[in-house]
Amino acid sequence: MRVDCNRHPMWFAALGMFVLSLLVAVADRTGYLSGMRPMLHDAFSPGRLVVLAMTPEPAQSAAVASATSSASAGSGDHMAARQLQLLRQLMIENARLRQDLKRSRASDSMANIEDPVEPFSVHALIPANVLSSSGMPDSLRDLIVSVGKSNGITRSELVVDGSGAVIDAGTDAGVAAGDRVLCGSSVIGRIEKTGRWVSLVQPVTSAGFRAQVQLLRASEDGLHFGAIGMLEGTGATECRLLGIAYTDAVTVGDSVVSADINGVRGPRLFFGTVTSAEFLAGGQWDVRIQPGFTVSELDHVGIVHTSVQPQVREMASAAR
C-alpha cells in the first residue's frame, strides 16, 4: 500500500509529460517552435563541435564509408541522379553560351556595361550538413543546417543541394573575371534565420518564399532562356510562377532556373520543372513547378554566399 502511495508522484509526472508533449506537438504544428529550434541547436552546438573536433578522422572515414555504402546500395539511383544533374548543367551552359553569342553579336560594349555590379561580387559555396528537418518528407517545413553567423552566413542567402557542381571555380579552372559561373545544383531554400553555429532554412515550397527565376526551354533549335517571373512557395509540395504575361510561351517540362541571386547576377541555379501551365483570365499564366530536390537525399547542402571581391574591399579600406 505504501508503494502504491509512493507511485502517485511518478504517475503525476508521467501524465504531466504526456500533456506537455501534446502541447509541444500542437505548438510545432502551429509554427510556434520554428524560432526555438535554431536556439536549441545552438545550445547543442558547443558539444557537437567539441565531439567533431575530438574525432576528425572517424567522422571523415564515416562520411566516406557512408558515401561508399550509399553508392553501393543505390548505385543505380545515384548514377541516374548524377547524369540528370550533369544534363541539367550542360543544358544551362548551352543556353548561356547561346545567349552570350547572341549578345556579343549585338554589342560587345553593351554586354560589358549591362551589369556593372557583377565584377565586384564573388559567389562561394559554403558546405553544411543538415542537422534536422521538420515536417514530413512530402511537406518539408524547415531545415536546420550546421553553419551560422560564425561562418559568415547572412539572412536570405540561397541554399542548394550539396551534390551540385562547385561554383567557386577560379582562374585555374579557366574562369575569368566577369564570367558567369554555372551550376547544376538545385535550390532547396533560403536562409531565414541565422544563429551563431546553425541556420534555419526556409524551403522553396514554404508560403513566404520568393525568388526571381527564368524559364529555360529545350526546342529543336537548342536551349533558350524564356520569360522572367517570380517563383513563390505555396505551402504545399509545389511552387507557383507568377508574372508570366500571356504573350510569353510556357510549356510543361520547361526548366526553371534562377534569374539572379538576391539582385546580383550569379550562377544559374536549378529551381524545378514546370508541371502544369494554365491560362488565367487576368492575362497571366498560372504555372506550377515541382522543386528539383529530393528531401530524402538532403544530408549535405551548400550555401551560396555572395561577397565583395577582395580587391574591391582592399581599395575601399585604403580609401578610408
Next chain:
Amino acid sequence: MTHLIASVILWLSITIELAWSGTIPQGALLLPIACGIMFWMRSVTGLLLAATALLVDWIARPGFLPLCPMVLPVLAASLIRPSSTPDDYNARRRSTLKMLTPLHLPLLTLVAIMLHLISQRNLSDPSTLHELPSVLATSLPTLLMISLPVSAAIAMLMRLADELGLRRTSRHWI
C-alpha cells in the same frame, strides 16, 4: 550531483548523435540512455529529466508526434520499483514476473525504439500505416544494433552498482 551528471549525460548523448548524424541513426544512443537514467534514478526527477531530454530532442529534430516523451514515462512509471526499496536479486524468492525484472530496461528500450520509428512516419496518411511493418522491419535492426548493447551495458552497470553499493536507495522518491 546525480541529477547534474544525468543531465550532462543526456545532453552529451544528443550532441554525439548530432555530431555523428551520418553514422549513428537518430535515437540509437539517446533512447537507451534515457531509459537507463529512468531506471537508474528510480525517481520522479529521473523520469522528468529523461522525458524532458526526449522532448527537447524531438523539438530539435521533430517527427510526426513526440510519442517517446508521451508514452515512455507512463510505461516507466508502471515498471520502475520505488527507490525506497532496493532491487530484489534473490533468485529463491522470485516469482515469474520478478524474474523478468533485469529485462525491463532492454524491453523498454525496444518499445522506445519502436515508438521512435512510428513517430517518424506521417500517421495521418492511411497508406503509411500499411507500410509501417516493412519500415519497422528495415529500420529496427539498424537501431537495435547500437541501442541494445548500450541498454545491456547500462543494465549490467546498474547491477554492478547495486552489488558495490554505489546505487543507494533513498527514503524519498522525488
